[in-house]
Amino acid sequence: MALYLVATPIGNLSDITLRAIEILRYVDVVVSEDTRHTKKLLTHLEIQKPSLSFHEHSTRGELNKVLNLLREEKNVAYTVDAGTPGVADPGGFLVREVTRELPEVDIIPIPGPSALAAAISIAGLTRDEFLFLGFPPTKKGRKTFFEGVLNAKYSVILYESPHRILKTLSDLCDIGLSMFDGVLIKEISKVYEKTLRMTIVEMRDFLEKEKRIKGEFVLVINKDSKSVKHLA
Numbered sequence: 001m002a003l004y005l006v007a008t009p010i011g012n013l014s015d016i017t018l019r020a021i022e023i024l025r026y027v028d029v030v031v032s033e034d035t036r037h038t039k040k041l042l043t044h045l046e047i048q049k050p051s052l053s054f055h056e057h058s059t060r061g062e063l064n065k066v067l068n069l070l071r072e073e074k075n076v077a078y079t080v081d082a083g084t085p086g087v088a089d090p091g092g093f094l095v096r097e098v099t100r101e102l103p104e105v106d107i108i109p110i111p112g113p114s115a116l117a118a119a120i121s122i123a124g125l126t127r128d129e130f131l132f133l134g135f136p137p138t139k140k141g142r143k144t145f146f147e148g149v150l151n152a153k154y155s156v157i158l159y160e161s162p163h164r165i166l167k168t169l170s171d172l173c174d175i176g177l178s179m180f181d182g183v184l185i186k187e188i189s190k191v192y193e194k195t196l197r198m199t200i201v202e203m204r205d206f207l208e209k210e211k212r213i214k215g216e217f218v219l220v221i222n223k224d225s226k227s228v229k230h231l232a
Contacts, residue, residue, distance in 0.1 A: 006023055007109075008080070009041070029069055031051070032079045035053045052066065056090045066094070113189070115159070119185050126222075157221075158221070165219075185219075192214070
């Protein structure tokens with residue numbers, strides 16, 4: 001029995017690995033953050049499997065269903081909406097609970113697509129060190145969060161939704177990061193993928209002109225590079 005953490009495409013379905021397909025065919029049950037997303041993928045792959053959902057709002061009872069499958073010596077795959085489980089999603093919590101409750105269960109990563117890795121690969125950072133902070137808090141702890149971004153020694157990588165990206169860019173400008181260079185990637189591997197390479201304030205100004213902002217964003221703030229264009 002094993003719990004497989006299966007990375008799934010973040011956009012283009014062709015990005016799924018051969019091993020991920022093999023595991024999804026092999027396991028007894030597929031547990032996913034959103035069964036609707038997973039159903040589309042499994043249908044595309046012509047795979048039929050029993051499914052359960054496990055997300056950030058799941059109850060203890062729903063967690064127990066997953067644990068009981070493993071107690072019954074079932075092989076279980078866990079997938080999230082997109083990318084690699086355990087990165088800014090409920091995957092980390094599930095792994096901790098399985099490790100605590102069932103230490104004998106093998107937990108096996110099935111590597112593949114990751115918005116974080118994809119963003120790093122095209123960011124052109126001057127150093128290997130970086131600080132990944134996931135999604136900024138929407139309310140409580142937001143000020144402290146951005147103070148941490150300001151004081152970070154390394155380049156910072158954030159995720160953000162289309163509904164909050166403008167506010168986040170504005171908050172970054174307000175704390176003194178407006179002149180720092182960055183890379184903003186939207187809809188990685190999807191049809192409307194777009195990459196902006198400019199200062200934080202230029203990103204904000206660019207998006208303010210957009211009539212409707214769509215898609216998930218990855219923002220890389222290069223703490224080693226400060227534009228001189230706005231220093232006058």
